[in-house]
Amino acid sequence: MRVSKGALLVGIVLLVPFVIELRTALSWFGIEITVVESALVGLALAVAITAWALWPPNEDGEAADRS
Amino acid sequence: MRNAYVDQFPAEARVVKSAFWSSFLALAIGGIFGLVQALHRTDVLRFIDSTDYYTVLTAHGVLLAITFTIFFLVGIFTWAVTTSLDRGVVDIRFTWSWYVMMVTGTVLVAVAIFSGFLEEPPSILGSELYADVLFTFYSPLQAHPIFYIGLVLFVVGTWLAGFDWFRTWWAWRDENADERIPLPTFMVLTTTLFWYICTLGVALSILAFLLPWSLGIVDSVNPLLTRTLFWYFGHAVVYFWLMPTYVMWYIMLPKLSGGKLFSDPLARVVFVLFLLLSTPLGIHHQYLDPGIAEGYKFIAMTNTMFLLLPSLLTAFTVVASMEHGARQRGGEGYLGWLTALPWRDPVFTGMALAGLMFAAAGFSGMINAGMNINYLVHNTWWVVGHFHLTVGTAVALTFMAAAYWFIPQVTGKELWSRSVALGQVLLWFVGMTFMSNAMHRSGLFGMPRRTAEPQYQNFDFEPAVGTVAEMDAQVALGAVLLVVSLVLFLLNMVLTSFNGTSDSIPDNTYAGTLSGPEDAPEILDNLKLWTAIAVVLVIFAYTLPLASIVESGGLFGPGIDGRQLSLGADLEPALETLREVVA
Amino acid sequence: MNIHTYEKVWLAASMVLIVGFIATITYGAVGPGVSMISDDGGSIDPSEINDDERFEETGVTHVGGNEYEVAVLAQAWSYSPDEIEVPAGSEVTFYVTSPDVTHSFSVVGTNVNTMVVPGQVSEMTVEFDEPGEYGILCNEYCGEYHHTMEGTLSVVPEDEFDLTELSVEAPGEVESGNETTINATVSDGMQTDLETTATLEIGGEQYDEDVTIDGAGSESVEFAVDADQLGEGDHDWTVTVDGEEESGTLSVVDGANDDSGDSDGGDDDA
């Protein structure tokens, strides 16, 4: 773990506003995406962050996990 | 030896606990009503009549914006004063008496509002109970006298509470003549002072105008005057909700992050600025009102912008304190320290997320404050989106997170589940992101607030991106998540109170400071001076507008009767037919 | 007082931000094209709105040039008028007041938005450059049926806009062998002169009369109708001017059974 479980969870939660605003933001550049597409982008990002946090498995990772 | 608040001040802890529970009750009812509103407006699920919508909305506004917030506030403030002065209140019976007075006021107000659900509300004092006037109670909409009486009792209760805090401080000062006012007490006292200043407006509005008028003693009001007096109070009240939140951010967050408050002097400056500037800008809620010259609106706008300063300073201090804490915990790097914060702690995480949402709210707030851009968004759902970030999250989420720390402190019982608590604060954040974002965007294309069925016969809304249906769905989804979060919160509170007492409650402490009061000039503690300046600013900002409103509309207005605009049940079909004919 | 360097920088940046905001807003507020509500509209006694010069008859009036005034009454739970039409390229001043409680007058999706407080008149001036259709709604809670309070605002191309009004007087009956007249009174709500054509259609025939009307004046047009030419029976007629239309029925009856006099056969649907 690169970050604590709590931090990972918070990181994923913090993605939500960005994903929601993505549609509006992209539309300024003339790119139209649907709700489902933005949900998929969100999901992909969440998976990416989780993968980043878990990989590479870090032996003393639990040390960072204090709360 | 356990040294929680309940061990230090058992008597005060009972009052604080009662205040918290009163506030949770209001939150529970108000929150569920919020869901009813969200589902009804968006036409996802309608199980009340649209005419009852406004009863629900009045209850939601009053219970959440007034009852929930202020009951929690008096709890926190009583805790802050006694803890930081390290002494109990002067007379606990007095403390109970203001609490009981606030409860009585709330019950009267609630009776008046909830009678709106009855087919035939009972008559009291010669008129039918009625209070479908929303929490702003603009005349000539007229509520039943007990609605106004209840509000007065509630406010007088808070006045007495303020007196209680002052009295406790005076008693402490007699024994500690040369000491600086401890920071938490300083924050409480400055807040109380501007509360006194601003509530004079609403007290005057009710006692001199609305109550006599609802009792039939005078037969007219000046709607613009009572409205202006409401907003004289109405802006400062938002800072009244916010100040206990700031207290938490200043004196709890740094500690929870593992460090100290960056600067005590700056914290004092911030609270002094709030004392000075909270009231003389209420007219910024009236940018669109006729009868108020542009110049006065301009002054309110300028003051509003300057009131950004203490919030910007707070952002700095809070983030700097968190960074300090994170580095104490071994955090490194430019941003890397963020991962070292105690994200598993629901108290910390809840408050941090609340602060983040407050920053977002700052942006939409600047739009609102912009005298001209305001015309685009005034009274649209944009505004509702905005204040669900401020009072509905910055304040409410901070309070809920704080409760996870406070309830163990005042009961001596351990929290039922910290994991559920963490999930709860995260869920609130997500739910509010969905709801508030869609509300903001709906406001931009003109979706009105305070409207049971914002679906019109003769025109459609034209969103820039997406469809109205998508935004409605987003609001409904957000509202559902919020209520799930709310239920988890209440569940945690209830189950905690069934826990047995525990010995592992942390000590009752708050954050120390890196730069202490010795760095703050003595003059900052001169409350009389700041109060005098605050009063002068209010006089400057309000004398002329009020004088011109009275001059043009008369003190009691030109024969304006009270209105309770509803149709009897038998008239409703007639209206429907009429509408069909017209449409 | 001991202030950290970072705090000083932040403080300075904050002040720059604040002053910047005030400057932009001030510029936007005094800059052209943005109208704000002030106390210019004056006050009014809500119980005497019907006797008020401006509000006794609500709707659009032409002031001169491209300037128009619109008097609107916002009341529970409708607007009077609820359909407003103005030309593109115009400068329109709205005057709005309420006889009962507080409402708003909000043109959806624009910054034409004002509170309507009883006792006060909201005045705002707006420039409409392009044609378009807008909704109007009330965004201040005003009682149980607040959500049904709406209207529309159409900005029509300049050449499609007029304030012409038509009223027709016609007999209901005429005896065969006689002649009668259908009188159309055309009034021009604009301050400018109007040249137009009034048209009568009856019995499959069409009669045109050119009229010239002084600004803010009115003229009568007389159409002579010969009963014999129509023949006995009911005849529908229609008078049109500038898109305004009024119609009715004229019956030609046998001269022998003379039992009724003139009556106004017009039924207004302008």
Ligand code: HEM
């Ligand atoms: C459970 C979460 C909540 C939901 C689902 C919710 C939903 C709503 C909705 C849909 C409205 C708009 C009604 C309209 O414009 O017609 C509203 C208004 C409002 N809400 Fe909430 N809300 C929630 C929590 C809160 C909280 C925690 C507060 C304050 C502490 C709050 C304060 C208000 C206020 C003051 C209004 C305006 C009332 C008025 O216009 O008179 N809400 N809420």
Ligand SMILES: [Cu+2]
């Ligand atoms: Cu405000």
Ligand SMILES: [Cu+2]
């Ligand atoms: Cu309304």
